Amino acid sequence: MTTSTLHSQPQVNVWHHPVIARHAPVIVVVLALIAIWYVATVFANTSLVRDAFEREEIKFSTLDLIAGTLGAERPLVVAPHQMLAAFADSVFGYPPDSPRSLAYHAWVTLSATLVGFIIGAVFGIVLAVLIVHARTLEKSLMPWIICSQMVPILAVAPIVIVVLGALGLQGLLPKAIISAYLCFFPVTIGMVKGLTSPDPIQRDLMRTWSATRAQTFWKLRWPSSMPFLFASLKVAVTISLIGAIVGELPTGAQAGIGARLLAGSYYGQTVQIWAALFTAALLAAVLVGFIGAAEKLVLRRMGTKP
Numbered sequence: 001m002t003t004s005t006l007h008s009q010p011q012v013n014v015w016h017h018p019v020i021a022r023h024a025p026v027i028v029v030v031l032a033l034i035a036i037w038y039v040a041t042v043f044a045n046t047s048l049v050r051d052a053f054e055r056e057e058i059k060f061s062t063l064d065l066i067a068g069t070l071g072a073e074r075p076l077v078v079a080p081h082q083m084l085a086a087f088a089d090s091v092f093g094y095p096p097d098s099p100r101s102l103a104y105h106a107w108v109t110l111s112a113t114l115v116g117f118i119i120g121a122v123f124g125i126v127l128a129v130l131i132v133h134a135r136t137l138e139k140s141l142m143p144w145i146i147c148s149q150m151v152p153i154l155a156v157a158p159i160v161i162v163v164l165g166a167l168g169l170q171g172l173l174p175k176a177i178i179s180a181y182l183c184f185f186p187v188t189i190g191m192v193k194g195l196t197s198p199d200p201i202q203r204d205l206m207r208t209w210s211a212t213r214a215q216t217f218w219k220l221r222w223p224s225s226m227p228f229l230f231a232s233l234k235v236a237v238t239i240s241l242i243g244a245i246v247g248e249l250p251t252g253a254q255a256g257i258g259a260r261l262l263a264g265s266y267y268g269q270t271v272q273i274w275a276a277l278f279t280a281a282l283l284a285a286v287l288v289g290f291i292g293a294a295e296k297l298v299l300r301r302m303g304t305k306p
Contacts, residue, residue, distance in 0.1 A: 116179020124187030175247035190232030194225025
């Protein structure tokens with residue numbers, strides 16, 4: 001094959017691949033964040049590693065100092081590879097039902113998250129339907145719904161845990177109630193917006209057809225609210241996960257991501273803390289992904305391009 005033939009062949013650009021091209025912005029941002037993360041790790045841990053070298057009276061160079069910041073046992077800022085190594089060891093290094101496994105703790109938190117998410121989503125949808133169909137509730141109930149989110153969850157969670165514990169309710173339900181308390185708000189607000197999104201001319205058209213309120217709801221208001229519902233559910237499920245984690249903190253729970261964070265805080269295991277936080281972020285991404293897939297399926301069945 002001649003040189004001219006080689007030069008005449010088209011050059012393959014990896015970034016032109018459909019999948020990579022679609023996710024190129026996300027890939028670039030993630031790589032930039034990882035680079036910034038490594039730089040921040042070096043700067044944050046420099047004094048810690050330098051003091052350790054000086055206490056041991058060990059001579060060190062700049063490369064030794066950088067290597068030490070990226071591999072410190074209890075760093076101020078954990079390097080990405082340290083976090084991933086701790087995550088992989090905690091997930092794959094122990095049986096899934098072992099209390100030392102992150103998979104076990106993730107499942108404990110996930111179960112409370114899902115129960116709270118279902119309770120909060122159903123409660124939020126019911127509230128939105130009542131508010132849309134009753135002007136009195138819109139004037140009286142909506143301000144209280146908004147005010148309910150002005151109290152920090154860190155202040156509410158211990159009260160809820162203590163009160164429910166005095167009533168004999170412990171374990172999954174108190175954490176689920178805290179999750180539901182957080183996640184009902186975006187669902188309520190989103191569904192109120194969605195159920196009132198049809199144009200007045202569309203509602204007038206339904207009246208000219210002598211449609212009942214139930215027919216108007218199921219054939220006009222409910223289909224129009226689907227995009228708002230799924231957008232709210234994506235927000236609600238992440239907040240529900242946060243609520244489940246926060247609900248584990250005041251009780252000194254023995255299982256769950258919150259318990260893992262507490263244990264790491266007690267013993268100064270920053271790598272364990274960051275691995276638990278990465279697990280929580282991964283769980284949130286998976287949950288949002290499931291809701292996104294359900295949204296595409298529902299909208300496709302409705303004949304709407306997602």
